[in-house]
Structures are given as C-alpha cells and as structure tokens.
Amino acid sequence: MSEQATSAYRVLARKYRPDNFTGLIGQDALVKTLQNAITHGRLAHAFVLTGVRGVGKTSTARILAKGLNCIGADGTGGPTLDPCGVCESCQSIAMGRHVDVLEMDAASNTGVDDVRDIIEGASYRPVSARFKIYIIDEVHMLSKSAFNALLKTLEEPPEAVKFIFATTEIRKVPVTILSRCQRFDLRRVSVSLLASHLQQIADKEDIKADEDAIHMIARAAEGSVRDSLSLLDQAAAMTADTITATNVSAMLGHAGDSDIGRILTSCMAGDITSALSAFTNADERGSEPEKIISDMLDLVHYASLHAAGAGLADLPEATMAVTAELANNGIGKLGRAWQLLLKGHGEVKSAPNARASAQMVLIRLAHAAPMPTPAEIIQKLPQAPDGPPASQSSASSQSAPQQSTSSHTPSPSPTVPSSTGSSAPTAMAQDTNAAVAMMQEPEQAPQLSEPQTNFINSIADAAALLEQNGEMILAAHLRNYVRPISVTKGHMEIYIEPQAPEDLGAKLAKHLSNYLSQPYLVSLGEDKSGKTLLELEKQAEQDKFDSMKQDALVKAALKTFENAEITNVIKQDFTADSGLSQLTEQEDDRDA
Numbered sequence: 001m002s003e004q005a006t007s008a009y010r011v012l013a014r015k016y017r018p019d020n021f022t023g024l025i026g027q028d029a030l031v032k033t034l035q036n037a038i039t040h041g042r043l044a045h046a047f048v049l050t051g052v053r054g055v056g057k058t059s060t061a062r063i064l065a066k067g068l069n070c071i072g073a074d075g076t077g078g079p080t081l082d083p084c085g086v087c088e089s090c091q092s093i094a095m096g097r098h099v100d101v102l103e104m105d106a107a108s109n110t111g112v113d114d115v116r117d118i119i120e121g122a123s124y125r126p127v128s129a130r131f132k133i134y135i136i137d138e139v140h141m142l143s144k145s146a147f148n149a150l151l152k153t154l155e156e157p158p159e160a161v162k163f164i165f166a167t168t169e170i171r172k173v174p175v176t177i178l179s180r181c182q183r184f185d186l187r188r189v190s191v192s193l194l195a196s197h198l199q200q201i202a203d204k205e206d207i208k209a210d211e212d213a214i215h216m217i218a219r220a221a222e223g224s225v226r227d228s229l230s231l232l233d234q235a236a237a238m239t240a241d242t243i244t245a246t247n248v249s250a251m252l253g254h255a256g257d258s259d260i261g262r263i264l265t266s267c268m269a270g271d272i273t274s275a276l277s278a279f280t281n282a283d284e285r286g287s288e289p290e291k292i293i294s295d296m297l298d299l300v301h302y303a304s305l306h307a308a309g310a311g312l313a314d315l316p317e318a319t320m321a322v323t324a325e326l327a328n329n330g331i332g333k334l335g336r337a338w339q340l341l342l343k344g345h346g347e348v349k350s351a352p353n354a355r356a357s358a359q360m361v362l363i364r365l366a367h368a369a370p371m372p373t374p375a376e377i378i379q380k381l382p383q384a385p386d387g388p389p390a391s392q393s394s395a396s397s398q399s400a401p402q403q404s405t406s407s408h409t410p411s412p413s414p415t416v417p418s419s420t421g422s423s424a425p426t427a428m429a430q431d432t433n434a435a436v437a438m439m440q441e442p443e444q445a446p447q448l449s450e451p452q453t454n455f456i457n458s459i460a461d462a463a464a465l466l467e468q469n470g471e472m473i474l475a476a477h478l479r480n481y482v483r484p485i486s487v488t489k490g491h492m493e494i495y496i497e498p499q500a501p502e503d504l505g506a507k508l509a510k511h512l513s514n515y516l517s518q519p520y521l522v523s524l525g526e527d528k529s530g531k532t533l534l535e536l537e538k539q540a541e542q543d544k545f546d547s548m549k550q551d552a553l554v555k556a557a558l559k560t561f562e563n564a565e566i567t568n569v570i571k572q573d574f575t576a577d578s579g580l581s582q583l584t585e586q587e588d589d590r591d592a
C-alpha cells in the first residue's frame with residue numbers, strides 16, 4: 001500500500017469503475033434486458049436508470065453510451081453490449097471527451113435554458129459517431145419547464161439521438177417523461193456478492209483483510225459498490241497490516257458517530273454554533289444531510305431506550321458513551337427531540353436544498369431542546385403536589401387518602417432556567433407546535449363525601465376519577481377515543497381520535513382540574529401508537545382466553561369433554577386443583 005500512496009494513487013472506487021457490463025456486478029437482470037434489446041434492434045430513444053446512490057447508474061450510462069457507439073476494433077462493428085474499449089469511440093468516451101456524448105448533471109443545470117441547449121444540439125446530426133448521446137444525471141432535479149421542453153424532443157426524437165437519464169428518485173420524474181423511456185432499475189448489490197467483489201479487489205491491490213472485516217464493510221455499504229470500495233480504501237489507509245473486523249468497526253463507529261454525537265449533544269445543550277460546526281464537519285466528509293438527521297434519530301432512539309432502562313449491549317463503545325450522556329436529558333426532552341427530528345427528516349428529504357433544510361432543523365432543535373418539558377413546568381406550578389405515588393395504579397386498586405394540597409411549592413427543577421419560571425405557559429406555547437396546551441384554573445370543586453382518587457398516573461385513573469364524579473359520558477369518550485402518549489400526575493399528552501367531540505381535550509382538562517382541585521394540563525400530540533382503554537379491555541379479554549387455551553389443565557379438560565369450549569374466564573386465586581374442578585364443573589353443567 002505504501003508505495004501506492006503517492007500522487008498517482010487512484011481511489012479504488014474510480015480505479016475499479018466497471019468499463020463493460022461484465023465488470024458491472026449484481027445487475028444481471030438489467031444486462032439481460034439490454035442484451036435482448038440490442039440483439040433484436042429494439043433500442044429505445046431514451047433510457048432511465050434508477051437506483052440508490054453508488055449502485056452503478058453513471059457507470060451503466062457510460063458503458064451503454066460506449067456500446068451504442070462502438071465500432072469494434074476493426075471499425076465495422078454495430079451497437080453491442082460488449083464495447084471493445086479500443087476503438088476511437090470507446091476510448092474518447094472513456095476519457096470523457098467524445099464530441100457526440102454529452103454528460104450533464106441536472107443537479108447543477110436545472111433550468112430551461114440548459115435543456116434548450118440540448119434540444120438545439122439534438123437537431124444536428126452526430127459529428128463522428130453513430131448516435132448523439134445525452135447523459136443526464138440526477139434528472140429528477142430538472143425544473144418543470146425544463147421537463148416540458150425536454151418532453152417535446154422526446155415525443156419526436158431525432159433518429160440519431162439517444163437520451164440516458166439517471167436518477168436516485170424516480171418518483172420525482174414526471175410520468176410523461178417516464179412513459180417515453182425504457183426503464184432500468186439497478187438493484188442494491190447483495191452483501192455476499194459485494195464481499196466477494198471486495199475480496200477480489202483486495203487481492204489485486206495486495207490489501208490484506210480478514211473475511212469478517214470484508215463482510216462488515218460489505219454490510220455497511222448497504223448495497224452500494226462505490227461506498228464499499230471507499231470504505232475498503234479508508235480501512236486500508238488506516239491499517240498498517242491486516243484489516244480486521246475490529247479495525248473496521250472502530251472505523252465505522254468513528255467516522256460518523258462522533259460527529260453525529262457532537263451535533264446532537266450540542267443541540268440538546270442549546271449550543272447552536274457548536275452544532276452547526278459539527279454539522280459542517282460531517283457534511284464536508286460527505287455525509288448526506290438526510291443521513292445525518294436519520295443518524296441523529298437513531299441516536300435519540302438509543303438514548304431514550306437507555307433513559308428508560310433498556311439494555312443496549314450491542315452498541316459500539318463510542319456510541320455507548322454518547323448515548324449515556326444524552327440519556328441524562330430525560331425521556332421528556334428526548335421524546336420532544338425525536339418529534340422535531342422526525343418532522344425535520346421529512347422536510348430534509350423533500351427540500352430543494354437538503355443542507356439548508358438540515359441546518360434549519362438543527363437550529364430549531366437547539367432552540368427548543370433546553371426548554372422545560374410540560375412535566376417540568378407542572379413541577380414548578382405553585383399547587384403541584386409533591387411526592388407522587390410511585391406505583392402504576394388503576395383507580396380500583398388505589399383509594400389513597402386525600403392529599404393535602406396546601407403543601408409548599410416544590411423546589412425548582414435544576415434543568416429549568418429560572419427566567420422561564422414566571423412565564424411557564426409561554427414556554428409551553430413555544431414547545432413543539434404539534435402540541436396544543438389547554439390549562440384550566442380549577443373552579444370550586446364540589447365537595448364529595450367519599451374518598452376518591454386524587455392523582456392520575458394513567459388514563460384509566462382519569463376515567464375512574466370521572467366516573468366517580470358521575471361524568472359517565474365524558475368517561476366513555478375518554479375510554480373510546482383517547483390514546484395516551486404520556487401521563488403524569490399533572491399532565492397528560494394524548495392523541496384524540498378524530499371522531500371524538502371537538503372539545504374533548506378542553507373538557508378533560510377542566511373536569512380533571514376540578515376533581516383534583518389543582519390545574520391538570522392536557523396537551524395534544526400526534527403519536528397514535530398508544531391504545532385506548534376500550535382496546536386494552538378487549539385485548540385483555542382476548543388474552544385471558546388465549547392464555548387459558550394454553551393452560552395444560554384446560555387443554556386436558558377440553559380433550560376430555562369432547563364438545564367443550566371456553567365461554568368465560570373467571571378470575572380467582574385458584575390453585576391448580578380448584579381451577580380444574582371449576583372448569584370441569586362448568587363443562588358438566590353444559591353436558592347435563
């Protein structure tokens with residue numbers, strides 16, 4: 001390696017760019033279709049090549065251009081799938097200076113004028129070659145008017161003109177264009193194929209690498225030949241002797257994760273400058289903005305799992321350290337970061353300028369992240385009770401004695417900047433705009449004689465509290481339409497099904513505040529993954545039956561009594577014997 005690390009050294013990805021279809025790995029289907037088209041003289045005027053980045057679209061386009069124009073070593077050949085590579089046409093295309101083969105990157109030439117040049121040129125006959133060929137990379141980036149101009153040429157293409165379009169985002173190419181193209185989908189290359197390709201190249205280059213290391217690189221490349229070769233390059237440059245799996249994992253963990261970790265920790269600390277500079281770092285190293293945001297999402301996910309006490313054994317050590325640090329932000333803030341990033345990820349994907357969009361996401365995150373969460377604001381409210389009951393309870397199991405509401409203001413949480421203390425609702429309004437906060441001052445609560453639930457740890461508690469106070473309809477709406485996102489003693493974030501009464505959230509806030517004799521906050525989120533009480537009840541019923549059916553004794557009973565079926569499950573502190581006897585009794589009754 002060391003001798004090659006001179007100025008003459010070419011990166012592997014460029015050096016091993018395939019110059020014929022034999023060298024193009026993992027695209028057999030495409031090659032076969034093209035072969036048929038060429039053999040039968042059915043060549044379209046326009047081709048569109050689509051597939052993820054680095055999978056070989058541009059290489060394919062160039063090989064195709066060569067094949068279309070190749071005249072063979074003796075100068076008499078026709079279009080072929082196997083360009084000779086020695087004729088003048090092949091050679092000048094390989095060097096990128098064939099007068100009749102023009103490459104354009106639509107990402108930087110999006111306008112109608114750029115396309116007009118092409119259209120004008122297309123009306124002239126090729127100078128020296130069989131076909132005039134236009135290769136337009138990232139064609140989905142063309143403007144609408146550019147597409148329209150192009151369409152006219154595609155509708156009546158000059159005889160000797162071929163278009164080869166390449167795109168990573170076929171859905172953004174207008175159907176009117178696509179319908180005039182022969183489409184080829186380049187597949188992600190499988191890990192095993194990629195691994196054997198890498199092994200061959202490593203052998204040729206005299207790079208020593210363990211089988212494990214090669215596989216790890218192949219996996220990390222996610223089907224992209226170019227990425228896999230870049231990674232092999234990197235690993236070889238970092239390793240003096242044989243590349244091992246340890247080297248590769250250190251490299252993979254280090255390449256992206258430290259940047260991502262710094263971006264995220266900076267954002268969470270509200271340090272916009274540091275976050276943006278780390279982003280620039282990652283960007284300059286070639287990380288795509290979308291990938292950066294999605295890696296940040298992964299990291300927030302790990303940190304949330306960590307904060308929730310879940311084990312994360314299979315993370316690399318470096319990631320583990322960042323994860324642990326981020327977990328200190330607590331589930332509330334991490335959840336909010338997740339929401340912001342998830343929304344931002346969609347924006348970055350669809351934004352015309354992904355980098356700018358990603359930077360905006362970071363700024364937004366850094367702005368919002370250090371703000372107190374609704375739960376922390378509740379902590380600061382004067383009437384907030386302290387010392388919440390720790391157990392996850394349902395109302396039926398808890399009839400706690402009335403708690404004194406006159407206890408003193410809890411000490412401010414250290415994470416809440418004191419300046420926001422007096423304007424808690426304002427900070428709340430600046431919270432993720434997904435949430436609408438509704439807060440009600442408690443009215444004079446009717447004094448009830450019997451002891452009742454005076455805290456809420458779940459929506460079941462809330463429903464029980466409403467029922468205890470005779471609000472049966474409201475309780476029913478809560479059971480049927482409300483999906484919990486997070487529920488604490490002073491605040492619930494919920495998703496309300498659209499068919500619920502419009503003011504359900506406000507009503508809940510009002511009544512719960514009344515019955516608790518203190519403000520209870522209800523905010524609306526967009527996470528629909530929580531289950532309504534109704535769904536939970538149905539599920540519990542089903543589970544009872546399912547688990548009954550698995551019980552050995554029940555199985556035996558069902559086997560013994562031929563037409564027996566389980567009709568009801570009665571919960572009892574039963575020993576195995578009594579359970580069996582009860583069931584057999586029931587079956588006896590049925591038989592009688």
Ligand SMILES: [Zn+2]
Nearest residue numbers: 070084087090
């Ligand atoms: Zn040739």
